[in-house]
Amino acid sequence: MTRKRPPKSSAPRLASARRGVQQPGKLRIIGGEFRRRQLPILDSPGLRPTPDRVRETLFNWLGQQLYEQQVLDLFAGTGALGIEAVSRGAAWVDFVERNPRVAEQLSTNLASLNITASAVHVNDVQAYLTYPAKPYTLVFLDPPFHQQLAAPCCTALENSGWLDNEAMIYLETETSLAPKVPTNWLLHRETQAGESTARLYQRQAP
Template sequence: MTRQRSSRSSSSRRTPAQRVGKSISNVRIIGGDFRRRQLPVLDSPGLRPTPDRVRETLFNWLGHHLYGQQVLDLFAGTGALGIEAISRGATNVDFVERDPRVAAQLSTNLASLNITSSAVHVNDVHTYLTRPATPYGLVFLDPPFHQQLAASCCSTLESDGWLANEAMIYLETEASLTPDVPSNWQLHRETQAGESTARLYQRQSP
C-alpha cells in the first residue's frame, strides 16, 4: 500500500501559491467504516495519492482477504491505502514514511479517525526492513518512480521473513518498468492508470 509517493497517483501539479508542507487538498476514503471521510494531504515533493479509481479496483481485488489482516504500508505517504484497509476490516497497519512532516500528518489523520491499533514509523524503508521481521498477510509497496527501489524491496520482503504464507503484495510502479519480483510471487491482477501500473501478487510457498 510511499513515495514519497504514497498513496500515490499522477504527478503533482502545483501553482506558485501552493507552498510545500501546507495542507492543500484531501484524499477520500472510498469504502468501509470510514467511507466518504476526507483526510488532508500535504503538498510535498513526490507525494501523490493513488487515484480513487485505482484504489477501488485494488480493494475489489482484495475482497475478503482484508479481514483480520496485519498490513505493512511501505513508502506510506498519505497512508490512503493503509487507512482504506483498516476501514474495510484489516486488524492493523504499520505505516513506514521517512518524511517527518508527512508522517506527522498521517498520525494526525489516524487520530482523527480514532485508529489506535496502528503505528506510523518515521524511517527509510530499507532501514526499516533491516529490523527483525514480522510476517504480514498484506503489503502495500509504492516506491518513488525511477529510483530502482522496487526490486530490492521485493527481494528483502521475500528473503527476510516479512511475508506470511500466501501473503498478498500490491506493487505500484512507473508504467515503463517491468518489475523484477521473486519467482514464487504469482501475478493475480494488473491495471494501468496514467503513468503508473498497479499489480497485485500472491505469494506461493517457495
C-alpha cells in the same frame, strides 16, 4: 434591449459535475467504516496518493480478504492504502514513511479517525526492512518512481521473513518499469492508470 438569462439548470449541472471529485489537498476514503471521509494531506514534493480509481480496483480485487489482516504499508505517504485497509476491516497496519512532516500528518489523520490499531514508523523503507521481521498477510509497496527501489524492496520482503506463506503484495510502479519480483510471487491482477501500473501478487511459500 432585453438581456437573456442563463438557463436555470446550468448551475445545478455544474454543481452535480463537481460531486464526488476529490478536493485539492484532500484524501477521500472510498469504502468501509470511514467511507466518504475526507482527510487533509500535505502539499509535499513527490507525494503521490494512489488515485481513487486504482484504489477502488485494488480493494475490489481484495474483496473480503481485508478482515483481520496484518498489513504493512511501505512508502506510506498519505497512508491512503493502509487507511482504506483499516476502514475495510484490517486488524493492524504498520505505516513506514521517512518524511517527518508527512508522517506527522498521517498520524494526525489516524488520530482524527480514532484508529488505534496502527503505528507510524518514521524511517527509510530499505533501512526498516533490515530490522527483525514479523510476517504480514498483506503488503502495500508504492515506491517513488524512477529510483529503482521496487526490486530491492521485493527481495528484502521475500528473503527476510516479512511475508506470511500466502501473503498478498500490491506493487505500484511507473508503467515503463517491468519489475523484477521473486519467482514464487504469482501475478494475480494488473491494471494501468496514466503513468502508473498496479499489480497484485499472491505469494506461494517456497
